Amino acid sequence: MNTLQVDVAVIGAGTAGLAAYRAAKAAGASVVMIESGDYGTTCARVGCMPSKLLIAAADAAHSVGKATGFGIHVDGAIRVDGREVMDRVRRERDRFVGFVLRDVQNIPHAERIRGHARFVDDHTLAVADHTRVVARSVIIATGSHAAGLDALKHLGDRVIINDDVFNWHDLPKAVAVIGPGIIGLELGQALHRLGVRVAVLGRGGRVGPINDPEIRRYAIATFNEEFLLAPDAHIAAMARNGESVVVRRSGQDGAGGSEHFDYVLAATGRAPNVTDMGLDQTTLKLDGKGVPSFDPATTRTTSTGEASTIFIAGDAGNFIPLLHEAADEGRIAGGNAARLALGMEVKPGLRRAPIGIVFTDPQIGIVGGGFHALKPGTFATGQASFEDQGRARILLKNKGLLNVYGDLASGRFLGAEMLAPAAEHLAHLLSWALQNKMTVAQMLEMPFYHPVIEEGLRTALRDLNAKLSAVGKAA
Amino acid sequence: MNTLQVDVAVIGAGTAGLAAYRAAKAAGASVVMIESGDYGTTCARVGCMPSKLLIAAADAAHSVGKATGFGIHVDGAIRVDGREVMDRVRRERDRFVGFVLRDVQNIPHAERIRGHARFVDDHTLAVADHTRVVARSVIIATGSHAAGLDALKHLGDRVIINDDVFNWHDLPKAVAVIGPGIIGLELGQALHRLGVRVAVLGRGGRVGPINDPEIRRYAIATFNEEFLLAPDAHIAAMARNGESVVVRRSGQDGAGGSEHFDYVLAATGRAPNVTDMGLDQTTLKLDGKGVPSFDPATTRTTSTGEASTIFIAGDAGNFIPLLHEAADEGRIAGGNAARLALGMEVKPGLRRAPIGIVFTDPQIGIVGGGFHALKPGTFATGQASFEDQGRARILLKNKGLLNVYGDLASGRFLGAEMLAPAAEHLAHLLSWALQNKMTVAQMLEMPFYHPVIEEGLRTALRDLNAKLSAVGKAA
Numbered sequence: 001m002n003t004l005q006v007d008v009a010v011i012g013a014g015t016a017g018l019a020a021y022r023a024a025k026a027a028g029a030s031v032v033m034i035e036s037g038d039y040g041t042t043c044a045r046v047g048c049m050p051s052k053l054l055i056a057a058a059d060a061a062h063s064v065g066k067a068t069g070f071g072i073h074v075d076g077a078i079r080v081d082g083r084e085v086m087d088r089v090r091r092e093r094d095r096f097v098g099f100v101l102r103d104v105q106n107i108p109h110a111e112r113i114r115g116h117a118r119f120v121d122d123h124t125l126a127v128a129d130h131t132r133v134v135a136r137s138v139i140i141a142t143g144s145h146a147a148g149l150d151a152l153k154h155l156g157d158r159v160i161i162n163d164d165v166f167n168w169h170d171l172p173k174a175v176a177v178i179g180p181g182i183i184g185l186e187l188g189q190a191l192h193r194l195g196v197r198v199a200v201l202g203r204g205g206r207v208g209p210i211n212d213p214e215i216r217r218y219a220i221a222t223f224n225e226e227f228l229l230a231p232d233a234h235i236a237a238m239a240r241n242g243e244s245v246v247v248r249r250s251g252q253d254g255a256g257g258s259e260h261f262d263y264v265l266a267a268t269g270r271a272p273n274v275t276d277m278g279l280d281q282t283t284l285k286l287d288g289k290g291v292p293s294f295d296p297a298t299t300r301t302t303s304t305g306e307a308s309t310i311f312i313a314g315d316a317g318n319f320i321p322l323l324h325e326a327a328d329e330g331r332i333a334g335g336n337a338a339r340l341a342l343g344m345e346v347k348p349g350l351r352r353a354p355i356g357i358v359f360t361d362p363q364i365g366i367v368g369g370g371f372h373a374l375k376p377g378t379f380a381t382g383q384a385s386f387e388d389q390g391r392a393r394i395l396l397k398n399k400g401l402l403n404v405y406g407d408l409a410s411g412r413f414l415g416a417e418m419l420a421p422a423a424e425h426l427a428h429l430l431s432w433a434l435q436n437k438m439t440v441a442q443m444l445e446m447p448f449y450h451p452v453i454e455e456g457l458r459t460a461l462r463d464l465n466a467k468l469s470a471v472g473k474a475a
Numbered sequence: 476m477n478t479l480q481v482d483v484a485v486i487g488a489g490t491a492g493l494a495a496y497r498a499a500k501a502a503g504a505s506v507v508m509i510e511s512g513d514y515g516t517t518c519a520r521v522g523c524m525p526s527k528l529l530i531a532a533a534d535a536a537h538s539v540g541k542a543t544g545f546g547i548h549v550d551g552a553i554r555v556d557g558r559e560v561m562d563r564v565r566r567e568r569d570r571f572v573g574f575v576l577r578d579v580q581n582i583p584h585a586e587r588i589r590g591h592a593r594f595v596d597d598h599t600l601a602v603a604d605h606t607r608v609v610a611r612s613v614i615i616a617t618g619s620h621a622a623g624l625d626a627l628k629h630l631g632d633r634v635i636i637n638d639d640v641f642n643w644h645d646l647p648k649a650v651a652v653i654g655p656g657i658i659g660l661e662l663g664q665a666l667h668r669l670g671v672r673v674a675v676l677g678r679g680g681r682v683g684p685i686n687d688p689e690i691r692r693y694a695i696a697t698f699n700e701e702f703l704l705a706p707d708a709h710i711a712a713m714a715r716n717g718e719s720v721v722v723r724r725s726g727q728d729g730a731g732g733s734e735h736f737d738y739v740l741a742a743t744g745r746a747p748n749v750t751d752m753g754l755d756q757t758t759l760k761l762d763g764k765g766v767p768s769f770d771p772a773t774t775r776t777t778s779t780g781e782a783s784t785i786f787i788a789g790d791a792g793n794f795i796p797l798l799h800e801a802a803d804e805g806r807i808a809g810g811n812a813a814r815l816a817l818g819m820e821v822k823p824g825l826r827r828a829p830i831g832i833v834f835t836d837p838q839i840g841i842v843g844g845g846f847h848a849l850k851p852g853t854f855a856t857g858q859a860s861f862e863d864q865g866r867a868r869i870l871l872k873n874k875g876l877l878n879v880y881g882d883l884a885s886g887r888f889l890g891a892e893m894l895a896p897a898a899e900h901l902a903h904l905l906s907w908a909l910q911n912k913m914t915v916a917q918m919l920e921m922p923f924y925h926p927v928i929e930e931g932l933r934t935a936l937r938d939l940n941a942k943l944s945a946v947g948k949a950a
Contacts (some may be wrong), residue, residue, distance in 0.1 A: 071559030076551020084546030425900035
């Protein structure tokens, strides 16, 4: 067994791990990066990128169908070539993964170790049976995996996860999507638009990251105009039947009865990869799910003993499982781990205003901590519908509802939830405004061109500003 | 002849005039609004709205053709039904105009006068032969008209302007668009995508509002991949030939030779409606084109005598002929005209960071005063191409070039020019940043989601920031 002595050891070579590696190197530390699986990030391999590719094809198919509304007709059938669709998804996915692999290959061989890492103590890692790494600081960037599969394992190979979808060579006929979270909604709608019969079924009523009950109700109704979305589906039974699965529903939500599907796509959430890595050999405090507690500002974990020398970044920390947050956390962890190893102080890194986007159509956008984080009685809500919004109507995209929140005391903008056309762009504008601590009145002094979707946002801000001003006058 | 005595007279009931009327009323003045033509704004009748409707149909047709790239096929012909396309354009246009007419109808009859207004002196207007209006202040909001038609009048009814296009009941076969300004580019590309043979011909090389020579070159090359755009076309002759027009070109730019078109669409600019209204009877200072000089902050015109009591707003002032600017100017003019009439001081109003958008595909976006307004040696340029940008490539929209400018001394963001996918949204984000006086470094601390078009903007900002930092270090 080799023994390596380094300043910083990074466990995981995904988005967070790579960012951590680079930041630690830039800070002058000696670093090794340890990876047990294939190189390539969750985002590029099975996450953001391939899902957006599938969605792009789905939206293209949808647009062809909608062109009639503009006077553009197709004299013949619209044919989704499942093999071609999946060929492009896989080809472009492989290209994105290729960029990541190139980045990894540019890292000197001596600084990359392959194998499963287990903590021996806070400073020592055993990698497979070949290497022992002794590090002044360690960064856990081990990512996450699809969770909730145990309850479905009686369905055998008919149960798939998002990873499997992106390896398809053709499209199936029917898929039951279990879990209307981000992945379930995006893939469910995309498959539907590509001609796959889809049912998106959940439990408890949640829809993606939406917290605001008005927006959630609107989203459920809107998606149901297109495909079956039952966020509280009361599934009575799921059973294997030859090469298909029979899903039997009962109760209030949906028509009940049985339906056959080729696959059950488990989109039942993701769990951090923190088991089976010897965390019990460290001094770390773990939460109820076995995930190390940590300070999001510094990414430093909490030790039961002295100040911890272990940092955590990305999906492994289960904080905000988004690529740009993983990259930020990796950067913060890498810098702090290096500083600590080199005898300097750990310091808070840059955290940005929260932004979340679901690439459905209409898109879901969440800015700020979300509706549920607002304290009742301290805020007002401004609203705009996109059903009669000028530009949205011109584009035949006039579906959407936007709620914006403002602080009654300061007039400050607090965040937004929306199902809206171009929500990805509105969410950027709003998250920048939030991070700039703008008041709603200041936001209304900004440019709004004509005719644009942003004018719908202005309608909501005006509504909010009137409510904030009314309170100001009353006080 | 009736004589009316009022605080404020507004000449023109378009976007600027209506905003001025409302602002003056809100400030407590007595107001009349005088209109000589049909009610309805330039924007709703012949500008922003119907052009976006035509573009929406054109882009729908284009998308159907491009769906093949995603694996979505059409087994049969794509058929543009010109009558249906134009039906929707006119129907929705009429709906937008209807909203304006409803607004006008809600104005009390006594405050609306129909007829052509001429100044008798700074405070007196003669409206047609029926009314004399004596006003403490006057607002000129008379709008603009298509200009440059004299040189084409030998072509008779084969010469059309944008107004005519939106009244078509079907699409013609071939149109020569003279003038690659905003209207020429938008309508030219839209007609091309709807199957009309198009040539967009200019003189002098300008393309829309683009000033940056790199962006202009890129835009010319990009549009020429799709349709003929010759911004310096050397037209040797245009002659009527039965029911068509023969355009003969010569020289370097383009292949030369003759081509037949059904129509010549004159998109040769617009001129303010300020002639034939007795401005020579006032004390106003006029510029070389006969347009009153004025202060954009207050919209107050300049008098050769005492402080002027006349204000100007919207296209009539020839300042920034855009709807949202016309609305702002109308609001400022209305408030100031009322204040002056009621014995108060004129004050500067809210002017926003400049933003310009052309709704071609890719779109053109200009933020700030444009490249030509920057002082050489005081700024750096950051650049990003969209040809290999992740999300743009996913969407098969990977065409575009973005230049962002930053101040070498302060690090402040100064503006941008671009041909880019989603430029309308990027331009909003950037214009808000500009108005907030953000530095480029601060902008890079803002959220950028993944995968989004905004990441292309981040690439340009990083490039710019590196250049600004290099100078900072050298200094």
